[in-house]
Amino acid sequence: MLSECLQISKTRLSTSLSRCQLVSRRNFTIAIDGPAASGKSSTARAVAQELGFGYIDSGSIYRCATLLALRQNITEISKHTDDLVAMILKSTVEIKVQPSNSLNAMPSLGRLAVPEVQVLLDGEDVSGEIRKPEVNRMVAKVASESSVREAVLGIQRSMAARAKTRSSQNQSANNEGMPEGVVMDGRDIGTTIFPNAELKIYLDASAMARAIRRWDEMNNQLKDTKQQQKQQKQQQQSASDAQKAGSTTEAPTYPSVEEIARELEARDYADINREHSPLRIASDAVVIDNTNLTFEQQVYTITDLARERMGIKPKHADL
Ligand SMILES: Nc1ncnc2c1ncn2[C@@H]1O[C@H](COP(=O)(O)OP(=O)(O)OP(=O)(O)O)[C@@H](O)[C@H]1O
Numbered sequence: 001m002l003s004e005c006l007q008i009s010k011t012r013l014s015t016s017l018s019r020c021q022l023v024s025r026r027n028f029t030i031a032i033d034g035p036a037a038s039g040k041s042s043t044a045r046a047v048a049q050e051l052g053f054g055y056i057d058s059g060s061i062y063r064c065a066t067l068l069a070l071r072q073n074i075t076e077i078s079k080h081t082d083d084l085v086a087m088i089l090k091s092t093v094e095i096k097v098q099p100s101n102s103l104n105a106m107p108s109l110g111r112l113a114v115p116e117v118q119v120l121l122d123g124e125d126v127s128g129e130i131r132k133p134e135v136n137r138m139v140a141k142v143a144s145e146s147s148v149r150e151a152v153l154g155i156q157r158s159m160a161a162r163a164k165t166r167s168s169q170n171q172s173a174n175n176e177g178m179p180e181g182v183v184m185d186g187r188d189i190g191t192t193i194f195p196n197a198e199l200k201i202y203l204d205a206s207a208m209a210r211a212i213r214r215w216d217e218m219n220n221q222l223k224d225t226k227q228q229q230k231q232q233k234q235q236q237q238s239a240s241d242a243q244k245a246g247s248t249t250e251a252p253t254y255p256s257v258e259e260i261a262r263e264l265e266a267r268d269y270a271d272i273n274r275e276h277s278p279l280r281i282a283s284d285a286v287v288i289d290n291t292n293l294t295f296e297q298q299v300y301t302i303t304d305l306a307r308e309r310m311g312i313k314p315k316h317a318d319l
Pocket residue numbers: 034035036037038039040041042043059106108109213214217290293294295296298
């Protein structure tokens with residue numbers, strides 16, 4: 001129902017959900033979809049922490065599938081889908097959420113603490129590797145294969161069931177009467193994976209805002225962490241060792257805002273135009289354009305929508 005699809009802007013944050021029915025108190029799924037870098041995963045993580053729900057980043061499963069392909073030197077995905085599906089089904093992907101009480105390193109995330117997420121592929125921490133440019137360039141191709149999507153769908157649903165069970169165990173100390181729940185972000189969560197999700201959000205932002213945020217994020221990561229400084233030193237060291245050995249190791253290069261914008265645009269185009277389960281706004285989704293919203297505004301808008309649908313008093317009606 002299009003009439004249920006709300007456009008929320010900075011000036012229209014107080015949204016009445018009087019038409020929405022209250023949903024089952026025992027089980028609550030929040031689906032967050034949207035284009036690349038629209039803020040899905042940071043928002044979903046903060047929403048999950050606020051509500052005590054489990055969190056699943058479905059994109060990281062496609063990223064792990066892409067890494068499996070790259071490690072086997074499979075670049076022509078359509079010629080090797082059976083092999084790739086077999087590898088996916090044989091592997092284990094775990095998404096570990098580390099609850100956070102401290103402020104996030106990203107100033108744009110304001111006062112909200114956002115949990116860190118670790119992605120393990122067959123027990124190996126691949127959190128950094130799955131965000132590398134070569135994975136960014138290939139992941140939309142991998143995700144366009146229907147048999148890959150089918151394999152990932154099974155993984156997503158069983159992960160969600162486990163995350164809900166864990167959240168209900170954590171909820172026992174909670175006095176708000178919160179149900180067990182999960183927040184999952186991706187491209188087809190509200191349309192295909194959980195078409196009956198109790199709350200569907202379509203998160204969007206202008207292409208330029210998304211590219212600038214990603215650029216900021218990359219630069220922030222570079223500047224701030226001691227670990228990266230250490231890594232840089234190691235890279236410099238190994239580069240000079242390699243040079244001494246006559247090798248041609250390239251110094252790391254960091255993309256400009258324009259290059260990032262082009263990469264996001266290419267990925268969005270592929271995700272929107274693929275045949276199977278393309279990125280679409282579910283007819284009953286709440287659309288939130290966060291171009292001019294603070295991170296807190298978008299998170300609290302979603303947690304209040306969820307609370308309202310669960311029959312629990314919203315906490316931030318004054319936003
Ligand atoms: N309202 C906001 N204002 C400013 N920055 C924001 C806002 N919301 C999210 N961000 C920042 O935007 C960047 C992209 O967010 P995030 O990684 O959550 O997006 P995503 O949609 O999950 O991306 P992808 O699809 O590539 O996985 C992050 O640096 C995040 O901190």
